[in-house]
Amino acid sequence: MAQQEDVFKKLVSHCKEYGFVFPSSEIYDGLGAVYDYGQNGVELKNNIKKYWWDSMTLLNENVVGIDSAIFMHPTIWKASGHVDAFNDPLIDNKDSKKRYRADVLIEEQIAKLEDKINKEIEKAAKRFGDAFDEKQFRETNSRVLENQAKINELHARFAKALNDNDLADLRQIILDYEIVCPVSGTRNWTDVRQFNLMFATEMGSTADGAMKVYLRPETAQGIFVNFLNVQKSGRMKIPFGIAQIGKAFRNEIVARQFIFRMREFEQMEMQFFVRPGEELDWFAKWKEMRLKWHKALELGDAKYRYHDHEKLAHYANAATDIEFEMPFGFKEVEGIHSRTDFDLSSHEKFSGKKIHYFDPEQNQSYIPYVVETSIGVDRMFLSIMAGSYCEETLEGGDTRVVLKLPAALAPVKLAILPLVKKDGLPEKALEIMETLKFNFNCRYDEKDTVGKRYRRQDAIGTPYCVTVDYDSLNDNCVTIRYRDTMEQERVPIAELGNIISDKVSMKNLLKKIAES
Numbered sequence: 001m002a003q004q005e006d007v008f009k010k011l012v013s014h015c016k017e018y019g020f021v022f023p024s025s026e027i028y029d030g031l032g033a034v035y036d037y038g039q040n041g042v043e044l045k046n047n048i049k050k051y052w053w054d055s056m057t058l059l060n061e062n063v064v065g066i067d068s069a070i071f072m073h074p075t076i077w078k079a080s081g082h083v084d085a086f087n088d089p090l091i092d093n094k095d096s097k098k099r100y101r102a103d104v105l106i107e108e109q110i111a112k113l114e115d116k117i118n119k120e121i122e123k124a125a126k127r128f129g130d131a132f133d134e135k136q137f138r139e140t141n142s143r144v145l146e147n148q149a150k151i152n153e154l155h156a157r158f159a160k161a162l163n164d165n166d167l168a169d170l171r172q173i174i175l176d177y178e179i180v181c182p183v184s185g186t187r188n189w190t191d192v193r194q195f196n197l198m199f200a201t202e203m204g205s206t207a208d209g210a211m212k213v214y215l216r217p218e219t220a221q222g223i224f225v226n227f228l229n230v231q232k233s234g235r236m237k238i239p240f241g242i243a244q245i246g247k248a249f250r251n252e253i254v255a256r257q258f259i260f261r262m263r264e265f266e267q268m269e270m271q272f273f274v275r276p277g278e279e280l281d282w283f284a285k286w287k288e289m290r291l292k293w294h295k296a297l298e299l300g301d302a303k304y305r306y307h308d309h310e311k312l313a314h315y316a317n318a319a320t321d322i323e324f325e326m327p328f329g330f331k332e333v334e335g336i337h338s339r340t341d342f343d344l345s346s347h348e349k350f351s352g353k354k355i356h357y358f359d360p361e362q363n364q365s366y367i368p369y370v371v372e373t374s375i376g377v378d379r380m381f382l383s384i385m386a387g388s389y390c391e392e393t394l395e396g397g398d399t400r401v402v403l404k405l406p407a408a409l410a411p412v413k414l415a416i417l418p419l420v421k422k423d424g425l426p427e428k429a430l431e432i433m434e435t436l437k438f439n440f441n442c443r444y445d446e447k448d449t450v451g452k453r454y455r456r457q458d459a460i461g462t463p464y465c466v467t468v469d470y471d472s473l474n475d476n477c478v479t480i481r482y483r484d485t486m487e488q489e490r491v492p493i494a495e496l497g498n499i500i501s502d503k504v505s506m507k508n509l510l511k512k513i514a515e516s
Helices: 002-017 039-057 075-079 102-131 134-140 142-163 167-176 220-224 227-233 279-295 342-351 377-388 425-436 450-460 470-475 493-504 506-515
Strands: 021-023 035-037 063-065 087-092 099-101 193-196 199-203 211-215 240-249 264-274 304-308 318-326 329-340 357-359 364-366 369-376 389-393 399-403 414-418 442-444 464-468 477-482 488-492
Touching: 002 021, 002 377, 002 389, 035 039, 039 063, 039 240, 039 264, 039 377, 039 506, 075 342, 087 102, 087 167, 099 102, 102 134, 102 142, 102 167, 134 142, 142 167, 220 240, 220 264, 220 342, 220 369, 227 240, 264 279, 264 377, 279 304, 279 318, 279 329, 279 369, 279 506, 304 329, 318 377, 329 342, 329 377, 369 377, 377 389, 399 450, 414 425, 414 450, 425 442, 425 464, 425 470, 425 493, 450 464, 464 493, 470 477, 477 493, 488 493
Parallel strands: 063 240, 414 442, 414 464
Antiparallel strands: 021 035, 087 099, 087 193, 199 211, 240 264, 264 369, 304 318, 318 329, 329 369, 357 364, 389 399, 464 477, 477 488
16 A cells, blocks of 8 residues: 555656646645646646547537536526535544544545455465465455455445434444544544535625625536527437536545545536436446446556445436546546436426427427436546556666556657757758647657657657657658657658557547447
């Protein structure tokens, strides 16, 4: 675990050093849980968004996009349940004066028990070697069974307390399992209470009577209130989806783990409208399709898993997370939810406007059911950075840090390097850049030795480097170097565009999803 935390610290440091992510307002000592994306970060982030957007709108003829406003009528948040139910259960330690989410403290206790089981399994696997049967060991080892029983008991009690909104029992669980404050080490806890996560502000001057409005905590409601606008103007037939990418804001009290949980973040959400009764079939289909989208990036299939929700939101009849193995454990990057007709029904009730769809095949009107796919851009960014970060020892004992980013998402696709800064080589290199810069993001670099320049490009994940040498002036060929293998080959300059365009094309990713 300590080793993984060390990797995470290195990753955070790497993000700053190489222009991916900076602490916001850093010259003023920063602002808690708010970050800015640097010159390489914004390119990667834009590529992630394009990959998602194109996979939704190009691969599905019945999915279209919108861009709704951040400010919306405040009654929308009453209708959606956010005013009354968008809360986190918080608990304070009286000695450290630190505030924690009660549910997170309990989840971490479960994780500690799971770690104990994993350590027993690791020890046994070393002891028995190839003869080790993990399934049998889990079912027969007394220490594993004892810890599993504790997990099951804690899990059941925790799930019940969450579903019943029993704040007193959440506190009692923390006391009964002797969960201590990570800072003070004491169990001197306050009561658990709910805290609403929405940011409020005022619209209009006070003289005119200002209206209290909220910064949206999710992008989904902008889709729901535009359901009829899109359906009628686009002559959409059910089933169909509406996709959106946009900023959302949550006043997270326990914001941590770098860009994993922030107060200002970006979401990619798609609401898929279906006939009542067909929602669970579509839920299963979208679960499968969304996992394919993640796995197409080839960061390692074993790094992904589904996690079904213990506690369903007030609007859902099924919910699953896609989790990715971050350096701090498996964490949610995307949620797939069957939201029933809760949202549209609620907006119909609160607005007084009829939000029905007339189904010509069934010759009847109804309120559609909704299947949602919701993914955090920033979490996705972090998962890709974590899955790509490598420290390698090379032959001869040299080391390199390399980001093995999927080529289609890499901020810079090609670095063009003249061997030396003289004799017409920079001019030749810039000539190549002028030709290729219309196809993809290229970078010209002439400072330091070629070896150091390779390392710099490795560190930002550039998949291809091209070196222009003296022979290039005569034979119009260059040496292309591949990031992951460090292999080099000689290719004609005239073919460079086609070679690299094919390898870095988003089209190949989309085809992989469509064909799988």
